[in-house]
Amino acid sequence: MSGGVLLWIGECGELDRELVGGKAFSLNRMRQLKLPVPPAFVLTTEVCRRFHANGGRLDDDVVEAVRQAVAMLEERTERVFGGADRPLLVSVRSGAARSMPGMMDTVLNLGLNPRVERALREQTGDRRYPADTHARFVDQFARVTGSPPPEEPWDQLMAAVAAVFGSWNSARARAYRSHHGIDESGGTAVTIQAMVFGNLDARSGTGVLFTRNPLSGDSEPYGEWLPGGQGEDVVSGRFDPLPLERLATALPEVHAELLAAAATLETDRRDVQDIEFTVEAGKLWLLQCRPAKRSPYAAVRLASALVKDGIVTVEQALGLVSPEQIAAVCRPRIAPEARHRATVLARGEPACPGASSGHVALDVDAAMDLADSGGDVVLVRRTTEPHDVAGMIASVAIVTEVGGSTSHAAVVSRELGIPCVVGCGAGTVAELAGREVTVDGSTGEIFDGRLEMASCSEAEIPELAELARWARERSDPLESVPDGHPGHR
Amino acid sequence: MTELPLLRAMRLKGRLSAEAAASYAGSSVPDAQAGLEELVGLGHAARAGDFVSLTAQGRERLAALLADERRSLDVAALDTGYEEFDRFNTELKRIVTDWQLRDGQPNDHADRAYDTVIVERLLDLHDRFSPLLARFAALARRLSPYRDRFGRAAESVRAGDHSYIARPIIDSYHTVWFELHEDLIGLLGRTRAAEAAAGRAV
Numbered sequence: 001m002s003g004g005v006l007l008w009i010g011e012c013g014e015l016d017r018e019l020v021g022g023k024a025f026s027l028n029r030m031r032q033l034k035l036p037v038p039p040a041f042v043l044t045t046e047v048c049r050r051f052h053a054n055g056g057r058l059d060d061d062v063v064e065a066v067r068q069a070v071a072m073l074e075e076r077t078e079r080v081f082g083g084a085d086r087p088l089l090v091s092v093r094s095g096a097a098r099s100m101p102g103m104m105d106t107v108l109n110l111g112l113n114p115r116v117e118r119a120l121r122e123q124t125g126d127r128r129y130p131a132d133t134h135a136r137f138v139d140q141f142a143r144v145t146g147s148p149p150p151e152e153p154w155d156q157l158m159a160a161v162a163a164v165f166g167s168w169n170s171a172r173a174r175a176y177r178s179h180h181g182i183d184e185s186g187g188t189a190v191t192i193q194a195m196v197f198g199n200l201d202a203r204s205g206t207g208v209l210f211t212r213n214p215l216s217g218d219s220e221p222y223g224e225w226l227p228g229g230q231g232e233d234v235v236s237g238r239f240d241p242l243p244l245e246r247l248a249t250a251l252p253e254v255h256a257e258l259l260a261a262a263a264t265l266e267t268d269r270r271d272v273q274d275i276e277f278t279v280e281a282g283k284l285w286l287l288q289c290r291p292a293k294r295s296p297y298a299a300v301r302l303a304s305a306l307v308k309d310g311i312v313t314v315e316q317a318l319g320l321v322s323p324e325q326i327a328a329v330c331r332p333r334i335a336p337e338a339r340h341r342a343t344v345l346a347r348g349e350p351a352c353p354g355a356s357s358g359h360v361a362l363d364v365d366a367a368m369d370l371a372d373s374g375g376d377v378v379l380v381r382r383t384t385e386p387h388d389v390a391g392m393i394a395s396v397a398i399v400t401e402v403g404g405s406t407s408h409a410a411v412v413s414r415e416l417g418i419p420c421v422v423g424c425g426a427g428t429v430a431e432l433a434g435r436e437v438t439v440d441g442s443t444g445e446i447f448d449g450r451l452e453m454a455s456c457s458e459a460e461i462p463e464l465a466e467l468a469r470w471a472r473e474r475s476d477p478l479e480s481v482p483d484g485h486p487g488h489r
Numbered sequence: 490m491t492e493l494p495l496l497r498a499m500r501l502k503g504r505l506s507a508e509a510a511a512s513y514a515g516s517s518v519p520d521a522q523a524g525l526e527e528l529v530g531l532g533h534a535a536r537a538g539d540f541v542s543l544t545a546q547g548r549e550r551l552a553a554l555l556a557d558e559r560r561s562l563d564v565a566a567l568d569t570g571y572e573e574f575d576r577f578n579t580e581l582k583r584i585v586t587d588w589q590l591r592d593g594q595p596n597d598h599a600d601r602a603y604d605t606v607i608v609e610r611l612l613d614l615h616d617r618f619s620p621l622l623a624r625f626a627a628l629a630r631r632l633s634p635y636r637d638r639f640g641r642a643a644e645s646v647r648a649g650d651h652s653y654i655a656r657p658i659i660d661s662y663h664t665v666w667f668e669l670h671e672d673l674i675g676l677l678g679r680t681r682a683a684e685a686a687a688g689r690a691v
Contacts, residue, residue, distance in 0.1 A: 139576060143617070172609070214593070293593035324597065353595070364503055383685040386668050387503040389657045402685045405590075406582035408667055412657045414589040 005047055006065040008072075009040040009191075019044045021095020021189035030286055033268060035261050038285050039076045040193035041069045042095065043161065048187030051165040058162060069192070070157070077194045081111055082153035084119040088194060092160045094167070095189035107144050107160045109137040109195060111153040124199050129230060157192070164190050196280045196287075199230040203251060203282040206230060209244060209258060209275045211266040214294040215350065215443065217301030217463075219309070221259055223247075230278075240423075247279075254284045265289050270312050271320060272302050295353075295442060296328035297461070304463035314470045321467060328353070329464060334440055334447070335454035342438070342447040345431055348399070348424030350444040351410035356396040356419050357438040357450040362429060364391030371395070378439055380432045384409040392416065397439035399446055401428045413441075421446060491516060491524045493558065494631055496533060496543065496551040497675075501668050504540035512660055513668075515634030558631070559678055567628050570621060571673055575689050577618050578670065584610050585655045585663050598651075608646060611654060611662060615643045625669075629676055638665045 007015065009024060010031020017025045024042040031037050047062055070090075074080055079088035089111040112120075112134050120130040141149040141156065145163040149156045167173060168188045177184060198206035209223035223244035248255040258277060261284075265273045274292040278285050294302060303317040312320070334342075334355050358376030361367035364387060367377045371394035379395040381388060383402045392398055392412055398420040400409045405422065413420030419441030428446075438451040454460070494514035499505045501513070511521035525541050528534040533547030543551070588607045589596055598604055619639075626633040642662040645653035655663040674684055 135572075136576070176605075176609075295593060324594065328594065382682060385681055386501045386664075386671050389664075390503045393657065406586040411582070411585050411589065411655055411663055414595065415655050415657055 005044060005062060006069055007042050007044065008069075009042060009193075010037065015042075018186070019046065019189065021045070021191070023093055023095045024189060024191045025095075026289060027191070027193070029268070030265070030289060033264050035264065036257075036283070036285050038194045038196050038287070039073055040191055041073075043190040043192070045095075045187035045189050048165045048168055048189070049185070051162070052169060052187075056162070056166060058158070058165075063158070066157070066161070066192075067154075070154075073192075073194050079194070081157075082113070082116065084115055086123075087111060087116045087119055089116075090157070091191075091193050091195055092157070092164060093191045093193075094164045095191050096168070096186065105164075107137070107140050109133050110141070110149075110156050110160055112137045113149070113151050113153065113156075116153075124197070124201075126199055126228075129199050133230070161190050161192075164188065196278045196285045197230065198226075198278040198280065199228050200281050202227075204228060204278075204280050205247075206276075206278045207241065207244065207247065209262055209277060210292050211262045211273045211275070212292075212298075212302055212305065214272065214274070214292045214298050214302075217295070217298035217305070219302075219305045221262055251279065251282060254279050254282065257284050261286060267311055270316060271306070295350075296325035297442065299325045300329055300461060300467060301463045304466050315474070318467065318471055318474070326464075329461065333442070333454065334438060335452040336460055338451040338454075339447070342449065342451055344445050345435070345437060345448050346399070346421075346424040346428045346446040348421040348428075348444050348446075349405055350420075350441055351405050351407075351422045352398075352413040352418060352420040353442040354417070354419035355438065355440045355442065355451075355453065357436065358396045359436050360432045360434065361391070361395070362433060364388055367391035368394050378432075378437055380429055381409070382429055383407070384412070392418065397421075397441065399424060399428065399432065399439060401426055491520070492528070493551070493554045494634075495521070495524050495528060496547055496554065497631075497672070499534060499541060499543045499547065500551060501671060504537070504542050506539055509660075512638060513634060515637065555675060558629075559676065562676060563628055564677065567625075567673070567677055570624055570628065571677060573621055574625075574670070574673060577614065577621070578666075578689070580614055581611075581663070581666055584614060588651075588654055604651070608651070608654075612643060612647060615639065615662070622669075625673070632669070632672060635665065635669050635672075 004019070007020060009027045015025055015028045020028070020042045027037050027040055043062065043066070050059055051057065070081055073090070074088055077088055079086040081088045089109045092107045092110055094105045117130045117134045121127055124130065138149060141160065145159050150159065165188065198204050205225060205227040206229040207223055207225040209221060211221055212219050213222040221244065224241035225244050225247040226241040227250065229241070262273065262275060265275065269291070272292040272294065273289050275286060276288040278287060299321050303320045306312045306320070307314055307317045356376070358378040359370060360380050361370050361377045362380055367379045368391060370377045377395040378397045378399060379388070379391050380399045383400050384392065389412060392409070393416060395418060398409055398413050398418055400407065400422045401424055403409055403422045407422050410420060410422050419439050421439055421441055421444045424446070432446065435448065436450050438447040438449065440447070491514050495510055498510050498513040502509055507518050507522040507525060510525055511518045514521055525534060528547065529536050529541060533544060533550050534541045535544050584607060591603065622636055622639060626636055638660050639662065642653045642660055642665055646662065652659065653661045655661050657664060671681070674681055
């Protein structure tokens with residue numbers, strides 16, 4: 001078998017990104033750093049080219065190589081593909097350099113069929129999860145391949161792999177590449193990886209970890225942990241996960257290993273990372289790692305901190321902050337002194353940035369009456385419904401008890417550019433009723449009273465002053481930070 | 490028989506214009522206007538300028554009509570459809586959020602390639618969602634106008650008017666989606682509070 005067709009992640013040295021795609025490249029790097037990544041192999045873009053040269057068929061030697069590789073996955077995981085006792089499920093992902101419409105990118109939980117669903121139900125004692133997962137798999141599989149999954153896991157795998165390679169040449173993907181001038185001959189790779197189970201037992205779960213706080217910019221790890229959660233549960237925003245500290249209490253060794261891995265990855269990639277992980281029966285697995293999305297304020301503070309910690313050079317730090325982020329940091333915000341003295345009444349998830357103050361209204365009619373009489377309104381709802389929209393438009397800020405960053409209130413507030421905090425928890429409506437409050441949609445805090453606002457200055461954010469000074473010293477000034485007067489763009 | 494859709498439209502929109510009523514009920518604007526006048530005459534609705542809204546009496550009337558409607562529905566089939574809808578719902582919310590936010594910051598729409606991918610994702614969802622919507626319309630005829638409303642939103646987006654992705658008040662894809670969701674919850678006799686608590690309707 002030629003080494004250029006099927007490669008094991010973490011066992012072939014440095015991989016060529018063009019040959020294996022971004023996903024496999026990143027997993028491979030994690031394995032090279034001796035981090036725990038579920039076993040995986042990749043079919044290279046070379047296989048994609050041969051597939052298409054062959055009229056849409058996989059070569060026999062490729063099929064045989066995959067067969068042997070799956071047997072190896074079974075051995076390493078001590079699970080059986082299609083087995084009823086310890087079933088092996090895999091993910092199948094495309095690995096083109098960038099996602100594009102028409103390209104099928106992911107099938108999770110491949111290997112499920114009614115028999116395996118029953119087995120999982122017995123193993124996990126969880127009725128809903130196996131049924132949900134199976135339904136999601138059937139759905140994803142049908143979307144990728146255009147037909148329902150066959151019973152046999154091996155047939156599922158062959159169909160999914162062929163569909164992913166085939167999708168490289170879908171009309172939509174071709175039109176997109178031609179429109180954007182992307183090379184036709186590139187092809188996609190396919191990564192096949194063992195799935196791990198965060199819902200297996202009491203010492204299992206799933207979560208995300210940011211190597212530093214992406215909202216405040218504090219240099220402390222920040223994350224969420226969902227005991228018994230599986231796969232998409234945390235990122236889907238459907239469940240309320242626990243703070244990461246709870247993992248430290250429940251599984252201290254796993255927590256320590258996770259933090260060590262986080263530090264390794266941050267140092268290797270020279271930036272703050274966002275890491276998805278799953279714990280299966282007390283064993284840590286890292287599923288994905290990418291540069292963390294962050295608030296503009298955090299971007300400024302983190303760039304400075306990464307220099308202090310010796311992780312990036314000054315030049316690299318300047319590259320981690322965009323002019324847009326500087327501009328956003330310089331928007332009016334709550335005066336630091338006022339914030340310092342203020343009482344936090346509630347906290348939730350920041351959904352739309354900005355800060356404003358007003359009187360709390362608990363329903364649309366109250367909001368509109370108050371707005372009609374010239375008052376500033378903060379609309380506070382358990383969750384928003386369609387008929388709340390008129391009230392939202394009349395408000396200067398929006399707060400909800402339930403919901404995440406993709407919720408209705410969050411979506412509408414961003415369309416309107418109204419500061420919004422969602423998911424503040426039960427009791428928030430009662431707590432805020434009748435008050436005048438200040439909502440900070442950038443940090444997710446709601447303060448008692450009308451707080452003084454300030455526009456930013458380098459004096460108030462020392463890290464901003466530092467970045468500006470570095471930029472000046474390198475006679476390559478950040479466009480948006482003219483001497484002493486940042487942010488007037 | 491436009492009484493129920495018109496009352497329902499007032500419940501969903503708060504303050505309802507004749508244009509929005511016509512779109513929701515799938516009727517002409519003059520017909521919707523006439524229907525609304527009738528409801529005002531009956532005391533079910535009150536007029537304020539160009540808008541009408543529900544009165545307490547109208548609210549009761551709506552509740553009674555909805556209860557009648559529910560008795561003739563195939564709730565089991567709707568329930569199955571709702572589970573499928575829930576998966577689309579998660580996907581739609583993700584698409585809209587990706588449209589609005591990039592790297593946690595407001596999308597400045599300067600990167601056309603990024604925006605194109607999201608528009609494609611929305612149109613792709615629309616294609617895949619349409620058969621389910623047709624099933625909903627067959628199960629509850631009152632939902633039929635949603636097919637045109639979604640179709641018009643998708644066409645506007647396809648034609649390059651991106652305000653039809655998520656802008657409130659106008660019949661953007663997200664506006665229509667959210668109203669359909671509310672209607673499904675109502676048809677199934679569920680409450681939004683319970684759905685929100687279950688992570689489905691927030």
